[in-house]
Amino acid sequence: MSRLDELLGEIQSKEATSAAKKPWNPQHCGDIDIRIATDGTWYHEGRPFQRASLVSLFASVLRREADGEYYLLTPAEKMRIQVDDAPFVVTQMEHIIEQGQPTLLFTTNLDEQVIADAAHPIRVEFDPVTAEPRPYIHCRDNLDALINRNVYMALVNIGTLFQQDDGTHLGVSSQGVRFDLGSVEG
Numbered sequence: 001m002s003r004l005d006e007l008l009g010e011i012q013s014k015e016a017t018s019a020a021k022k023p024w025n026p027q028h029c030g031d032i033d034i035r036i037a038t039d040g041t042w043y044h045e046g047r048p049f050q051r052a053s054l055v056s057l058f059a060s061v062l063r064r065e066a067d068g069e070y071y072l073l074t075p076a077e078k079m080r081i082q083v084d085d086a087p088f089v090v091t092q093m094e095h096i097i098e099q100g101q102p103t104l105l106f107t108t109n110l111d112e113q114v115i116a117d118a119a120h121p122i123r124v125e126f127d128p129v130t131a132e133p134r135p136y137i138h139c140r141d142n143l144d145a146l147i148n149r150n151v152y153m154a155l156v157n158i159g160t161l162f163q164q165d166d167g168t169h170l171g172v173s174s175q176g177v178r179f180d181l182g183s184v185e186g
Helices: 003-019 052-060 149-158
Strands: 028-036 042-044 062-064 070-073 078-083 088-098 101-108 113-115 122-126 133-140 143-147 160-164 167-174 177-183
Touching: 028 070, 052 062, 062 143, 088 149, 101 143, 101 167, 113 133, 122 177, 133 149, 133 177, 143 149, 149 167, 160 177
Parallel strands: 028 078, 088 143
Antiparallel strands: 028 042, 062 070, 070 078, 088 101, 101 113, 122 133, 133 143, 160 167, 167 177
C-alpha cells in the first residue's frame, strides 16, 4: 500500500465518522459568544482559547447549515457562533506525485488533513475592491479552509497555464481534477 493510499484511507475514515453525526437535528438554543477570526484563532467572550484540545473538540462538532450560519451541534443542542471568514486555515501543503499523477495534501491550523479532489475542490474568490485572491478548499460538513498566503504562493509556483474561453488561466491538478487559480491576464 502506498503512502497516498494510506492517507486517503485515514482521511476517508475521519470523514465517515464526521458524516455519522449529520442526522443530529436538535433545537437551536441561541447564540454562544464564540468567534473564529480570519487567522483561525478561536475566541470566547473576546479572549483566545488557550487549550488546543478544546478548539479541536469544538471544531469536531462545527457545522455550516443551509442558512450560511455556523453552529456547534451536539445531539441535544445547536448553538450559533460567529466566523469572520472560514473556520479553518490551511497552513501546509504537500505536493505528492505517484505514478505520474499529482495529489495536493493540505493541513489546517487544527492538523486536519484534506486532499484536493472532486469532493474537496479548491476555489479562488477575488476581493471586489483590491482584486486580491482569497483561495479556499472545501473540508467537510459544508466547511471551508482559507488557504494562507504562503501555501497559495506554493500553489502558484506549481501551477500550469491553460486556455479558457476568456483567456489564459493558471491551474493546479490533484486526483485527476484541475482547479482554476484565476486568469493571468489583466
